[in-house]
Amino acid sequence: MIPGSFSYHRPQSIAEATGLLAQHADGARVLAGGQSLIPMMKLRLAAPEHLIDIAAVAELKGIERKADTLRIGAMTTQHELIASPLVAETIPIIRETSLLVADPQVRYVGTLGGNLANGDPGNDMPAIMLCLDASYRLMGRGSERVVKARDFYKGTYATALGDAEILAAIEIPIPPAGHGYAYEKLKRKIGDYATAAAGVILTAQGGTISSCAIGLSNLADTPIYAQAAGAEVLGRSLDAPTIAAAVKAARALMAPAADTRGSVEYRTYVGGVMVERALKRALARARS
Amino acid sequence: MTKTQVKMRVNGRAVEALVEPRTLLIHVFREQLNLTGAHIGCDTTHCGACTVDLDGKSVKSCTMFAVQVDGATITTIEGMANADGSLSALQEGFRMEHGLQCGFCTPGMIMRAHRLLQENPNPSEEEIRFGISGNLCRCTGYQNIVKAIQYAAAKLRDAPQKEAAE
């Protein structure tokens, strides 16, 4: 219930933040919304000596459209995503998914960056970033690079983020107007991680799928971009055999942990059901 | 660990507290400011009994370090009653509709409902249930809490009209 002691830092700029990270190396953790980190610290499962609170770094806030890209600052909260007319208008899957993350209080404080950079396979936002082919802008000490979401996740709590880097912004190509989308999450109750979840972004012309990206949450030690599953539906209508093929391909990629949510067998099966339901709902929303 | 001072505005008053970096906001309320309305019901940020209103957001004060909120404006349950001491619409609604039994979840529930109604003055039942899904109750089964919030919403919606009529 009580965390261990640590030193607290509140940098005012990215340069200051990354400088502190470099200085304190393994003993430092970034504090964004804290809704994942602080609970772990209270159980003493995480015990950083230095907490770098990036809440005061202005460059990390803001949602703006630049041509065909939506740029979202990493410190944008889930609540801000939900409330943003720009997000709702351009990339509605973000809002749909965000409403399924945690609970209202956590959403006021929890950040998109925290949900994406943690490397926790239970988080929901990574899978849809994989569908959207988003890019993460990573800032280090005097460095800046862009890594695609699809290349970012390596394993449980293991990402491409360097030791002295922070995720500063997420850049998302805006899907075509009239695209179909859905995030289907099976969970035990509000606030729980997914037992299985699937996100779908697709475009269709007269019932025929012209593009389809499928992302899976909490069905492996990283979020999964189910490319082979999306490929199954290209150029086809979503009839029963096509859906079945996509579901089969998606299941082949799943390797969920067995835990209190269910066995490997159960989670894989319902993971497939989530893919099916997400495909159908996404298509129902699509306008050619 | 050296302590630092944090300054906040709590229930309309400027306050200061001396804290370690690891001091949780809930403990500042309960141990230093003598505001024991917000409660601790779990250790994994699930129950919401510690919910307060902070800079226009419902926040679980057990999952926040006091040092993070230097300069914040906070309302706790102790700040909800009207200036003349009468119960706020929500507090009255909880009483009129039997929305509480042991009372332990009640401060957090009311503070959450307060922000909910600020953002959505006419919520449907479904919106209310979703809106309070970060607050656990073991006694009421939520049904009368929903009615309590509907009571308050109706009362708050009526009140501006009354003033207009005058």
Added chain:
Amino acid sequence: MNTAVLTREQREAKLEGMGCKRKRVEDIRFTQGKGNYIDDLKLPGMLFGDFVRSQYAHARIKRIDTSKAKQVPGVLAVLTAEELKGVNLAWMPTLAGDVQMVLADGKVLFQNQEIAFVVAEDRYAAADGVEAVEVEYEELPVIVDPFKSMAADAPVLREDLAGKTSGAHGARKHHNHIFEWSVGDKAATDAAFAGAEVTIKELISYHRTHPSPLETCQCVASFDKIKGELTVYGTFQAPHVIRTVATLISKIPEHKIHVIAPDIGGGFGNKVGAYPGYICAIVASIVTGLPVKWVEDRIENLTTTSFARDYHMTTEIAASKDGKVTGLRVHVLADHGGFDACADPSKFPAGFFAIVTGSYDFPVAHVTVDGVYTNKAPGGVAYRCSLRVTEAAYAIERGMDILAQKLGMDPAELRLKNFIKREQFPYQSALGWEYDSGDYHTAMNKALEAVSYQALRAEQAAKREAFKRGETREIMGIGLCFFTEIVGAGPSKNCDVLGLAMFDSCEIRLHPTGSALARMGSKSQGQGHETTYAQIIASEIGIPADDIAVEEGNTDTAPYGIGTFGSRSTPVAGAAIAMAARKIRNKAQMIAAYLLEVHESDLEWDIDGFRVKGLPEKFKGMKEIVWAAYHSPPPGMEPGLEAVSYYDPPNMTYPFGAYICVMDIDVDTGVYKVRRFYALDDCGTRINPMIIEGQVHGGLTEAFAIAMGQEIRYDEIGNVVGGSFMDFFLPTAVETPKWETDHTVTPSPHHPIGAKGVGESPNVGGVPAFSNAVNDAFSFLGTRHIQMPHDFWRNWTVANQLGLHG
């Protein structure tokens, strides 16, 4: 002086007495954050205590090194069993006749068992101190399966009981056996089964779970060295019992121990017994000379304080082929964890499980219960269980559905055919209880009609055909439960807790200006006694409820009582309230007679005063009478107006109810939706319908959670699984169904106001209704008994095993 003449209705309404939806007195402070819970309490110089707990489920403690902990800034002391042995408190008696380690004495028996108690200046330093204590363990083999606990080669758990072939409840068959308890007529029951046309036999398990009130267990202990007096504030559902236990184990005289239970944030049976935290806080206060606070966190609460259930009930029913039950036989394997810490009356190691004949007229029955030790947390009786009635109701209600299925009978029809009839009350059950009153047929028919039961069955039939044709992947279940509860422990002839008879008490004192103060031996944890008890008094003595202050929980001022659990407050304390009030009214009648210059027998009671029979204008209101008691009492009569009653109930009370659950389950995900839940309760006279409805909503929500996924589980080496709110299923407002409540009223003939208890009925009746709904949904596909909890995964697994996933 109000000159307007009020009508009778207006006078009654003014009282806000029994039967009205009086708004709660408690809410004024709770809605403003001004409750007085234990952790709100700050005493000068107060210290904080926290536990070092065992990593392992079964291990020898080789070494405890507290040296580093004592170096942590702010840490003042670390207690281990060694220090407690010095004051003979390393072990403490349990309410079930067993003993329990306060701190690990050479070994630990369950994961998270208390090993050391760190005392520090504040909770942050205490937490750091706990981290710094080093413990060396030698792991021992673990038993978590109660069915393996009595194997010949099963490891010895209770070395302290070595050689003891009998315990508090008789002979012990094995080193891990606690007791065998049986009731009923074995020979007659065996004969009934031998000659039966139809029998069913099923292992029906009620899994381990936990009451989890939102406020955990906590206390502040303060020993005053100068006066030699101990004050303990705590989350105590039975504060007087705690005081008596404290005097027995500490040798501090009882009049020098002050136990105070202020506001309690939910109890549900979690806060009846004594915990190591209370004992350690007391010892630490004695040792340091300062008050010591102990507040457990949620994980500690879920994994070490009184769990609930873990009853494995082999249930057999014998019947004729046209569905008349002829015998009931149940064997229970009861898993009590490392210590038998159950809060049961001493003669009932299996609580009131003997209510397992339920609402049905069984001519013969026989029950045996074997209690065993395992490497799990101690306890068993908790969580709105009415002392094992939840388990009994589950066994019989599942059993009846299984029997109905075997007979090809509708489960409602089977129940109606076997209910105890109204004319049979008071009814002697085959297991020795006298049910006071009931009208089961009326209640059942009312419930069936309210939900249009026949239409539901028709819908279900149609849906089953559609499912078989592949048109839908959803199955529909209708779950019935008709429970009979047994609450209000209890008559002194067979009920005692540590030798204390289970009476309860009330003391009422009228003040000269007509208001009153009343105190009882019970202790509310959210049930609204400050509101409802005043309603009883208001109706009995004609003083407005708003003029009656109700206090509980301070053992110095409240008359002795056994506390609030097992739905006993209304049956026992409520009766004491009525009896004390009637003593006051009797004296008031004498005063009124004197004032009106008539004989007492010329007076009749009229809402709020006495009226001369036949002379309606000759009336004395209570306010005037009370003043007279202080101002001009009749000659020969003591001044003042107060009374006390200690009530020894002549019998238990038997509330009952009809619950119906309609549920739809998606076989591809296992996800269920509760379409409808209808609950009809009969608790006799209804004191405050608003509060009764609230109790039913809350109990049904608990039952829903229990049946549909909430559990405390252990892996093979005794690690607790699901011991935090991350996994322990507590539904939010989104998952929780909407509840429809209804009632009938069948008063208790032996209770002064005809009231029975109600608080636990919804948990007793709710779980079987949910579980029967799931079982009913799948039954057409060939299942006979699906174990709860019925979470999504398990429902899917059933569907999977039925081959439904192609």
